[in-house]
Amino acid sequence: MTRVAYIASITTDWVLISTVVVSLVVGGLMAKLLVTGGAGYIGSHTCRALAAAGHEVIVLDDLSAGHPATVDEFELVVGDVGDADVVKRVFSRHGPIEGVMHFAGFIEVARSVREPLAFYDTNLVAATNLVDVAVRNGIQAFVFSSTAAVYGMPEMQPILEGSPIEPINPYGNSKAMLERVLADVERAHGMPWMALRYFNACGAHPDGDLGEDHEPETHLIPLALAAVIERRDALTLFGTDYPTPDGTCVRDYIHVVDLAEAHVLAVEGLLAGRPSGAYNLGTGEGHSNREILDAVGNVVGRPVPHVEGPRRPGDPAELVADSTLFQSDFGWSPKYSDLDTIISSAWNWHQNQWG
Numbered sequence: 001m002t003r004v005a006y007i008a009s010i011t012t013d014w015v016l017i018s019t020v021v022v023s024l025v026v027g028g029l030m031a032k033l034l035v036t037g038g039a040g041y042i043g044s045h046t047c048r049a050l051a052a053a054g055h056e057v058i059v060l061d062d063l064s065a066g067h068p069a070t071v072d073e074f075e076l077v078v079g080d081v082g083d084a085d086v087v088k089r090v091f092s093r094h095g096p097i098e099g100v101m102h103f104a105g106f107i108e109v110a111r112s113v114r115e116p117l118a119f120y121d122t123n124l125v126a127a128t129n130l131v132d133v134a135v136r137n138g139i140q141a142f143v144f145s146s147t148a149a150v151y152g153m154p155e156m157q158p159i160l161e162g163s164p165i166e167p168i169n170p171y172g173n174s175k176a177m178l179e180r181v182l183a184d185v186e187r188a189h190g191m192p193w194m195a196l197r198y199f200n201a202c203g204a205h206p207d208g209d210l211g212e213d214h215e216p217e218t219h220l221i222p223l224a225l226a227a228v229i230e231r232r233d234a235l236t237l238f239g240t241d242y243p244t245p246d247g248t249c250v251r252d253y254i255h256v257v258d259l260a261e262a263h264v265l266a267v268e269g270l271l272a273g274r275p276s277g278a279y280n281l282g283t284g285e286g287h288s289n290r291e292i293l294d295a296v297g298n299v300v301g302r303p304v305p306h307v308e309g310p311r312r313p314g315d316p317a318e319l320v321a322d323s324t325l326f327q328s329d330f331g332w333s334p335k336y337s338d339l340d341t342i343i344s345s346a347w348n349w350h351q352n353q354w355g
């Protein structure tokens with residue numbers, strides 16, 4: 001073979017290999033991903049979606065709120081994201097890891113008001129430790145669970161990503177701060193990131209074996225399901241005099257399987273070179289608390305026992321996402337987020353749990 005032919009054949013091989021590698025990554029077939037908080041509600045659904053897309057998943061979860069049975073098909077490291085030795089060991093033993101999906105954290109807004117330091121410690125300090133190790137390991141995709149709570153009490157609905165970031169509680173603050181940490185870290189060290197600002201995650205996996213299991217539970221749909229079968233007392237509707245069509249708060253409910261799908265697209269997008277940024281994830285449609293209770297009653301076949309109470313401080317009347325940016329950038333659209341599918345899937349899972 002002549003020198004030119006030899007070089008041409010190497011070049012052709014290299015182009016072929018690169019094309020295959022790029023298309024495998026872009027096609028979502030081969031990244032090795034660390035999923036923190038993977039044993040939790042949204043994390044466990046996302047692990048399953050990542051595996052279905054062909055990725056290798058390693059879960060890091062301290063099981064403070066997670067359920068190991070939900071990730072028994074994956075490698076699970078039990079540990080704290082704030083423990084630098086643990087995180088470094090995960091990278092050295094399981095590397096090379098290409099992307100990090102960061103779900104781990106505390107989630108209960110009211111607790112964040114009572115225990116702000118615990119929230120900053122876990123949601124910000126521990127997370128910054130993870131970011132540090134991720135940067136040192138050359139991570140090319142860091143996907144972070146942010147929240148609608150970063151917007152506080154927004155005046156305009158539906159909420160765009162460019163709306164003011166004005167959280168009104170330590171939970172929202174801790175998430176907004178980590179978004180800024182990630183932006184600063186990218187400027188300094190070049191680690192691509194994406195903050196996904198979820199609105200109300202809800203529903204359960206269609207297989208019936210994954211669902212929402214928080215302790216304490218503060219989310220309306222699981223509480224309503226528990227009330228309707230008398231596993232708990234009558235539900236309190238906090239505030240019936242809001243400036244909404246029926247006087248109760250309006251929220252944007254996004255099915256957890258749709259969220260999981262968005263995460264797969266997000267990490268694959270970053271690995272394929274998409275730019276960093278923050279995106280809303282919701283449906284763009286609001287449902288009032290009363291509508292949710294009616295829908296739960298219809299699915300279960302019994303009305304949800306409830307009483308009316310005063311407004312809770314810090315509850316905005318309405319929180320509805322404008323998610324058109326993520327839809328247009330990633331070709332995503334919610335498939336499971338109509339109320340009937342949300343509530344039927346949650347009910348199916350809860351029946352399996354409660355017998």
Ligand SMILES: NC(=O)c1ccc[n+]([C@@H]2O[C@H](COP(=O)([O-])OP(=O)(O)OC[C@H]3O[C@@H](n4cnc5c(N)ncnc54)[C@H](O)[C@@H]3O)[C@@H](O)[C@H]2O)c1
Nearest residue numbers: 037039040041042062063064065066080081104105145201
């Ligand atoms: N559920 C929602 O409606 C919602 C809405 C917006 C944002 N989020 C965010 O999404 C993420 C996941 O929420 P979720 O509902 O699945 O919560 P979850 O409580 O079910 O899951 C969180 C997981 O993180 C683990 N964890 C907590 N602290 C840890 C630590 N220091 N080290 C390792 N693991 C730790 C827990 O054991 C749990 O498995 C959270 O960051 C939350 O703030 C959730």
